[in-house]
Amino acid sequence: MLHSGPSQVAVLAAVGRAGGAVPLGPWVEFQRKRPVMIATDLVRFAALASIPAALGCLSFAQLLVVSVVVAAADLAFRAPATLT
Numbered sequence: 001m002l003h004s005g006p007s008q009v010a011v012l013a014a015v016g017r018a019g020g021a022v023p024l025g026p027w028v029e030f031q032r033k034r035p036v037m038i039a040t041d042l043v044r045f046a047a048l049a050s051i052p053a054a055l056g057c058l059s060f061a062q063l064l065v066v067s068v069v070v071a072a073a074d075l076a077f078r079a080p081a082t083l084t
Helices: 006-019 025-029 033-053 060-083
Strands: none
Touching: 006 060, 025 060, 033 060
16 A cells, blocks of 8 residues: 555564663653553554554554554553563
């Protein structure tokens, strides 16, 4: 649909992994765990739901943003489980 080449697919994969490098540990450590997990799950849902919502005007930049947001939210979601 986007007519992306191999280089754009590689950039998308790399940006998704780099999004997991956001330093959220100090913030998550001092928060209650259940609200953090619920909030990050809702953020992931909203980011992923924006893809079909923008199907008519989907762009590569939107996919990059969604990839970073989902990776960072996934990191924050899993952090409370590893801290306990």
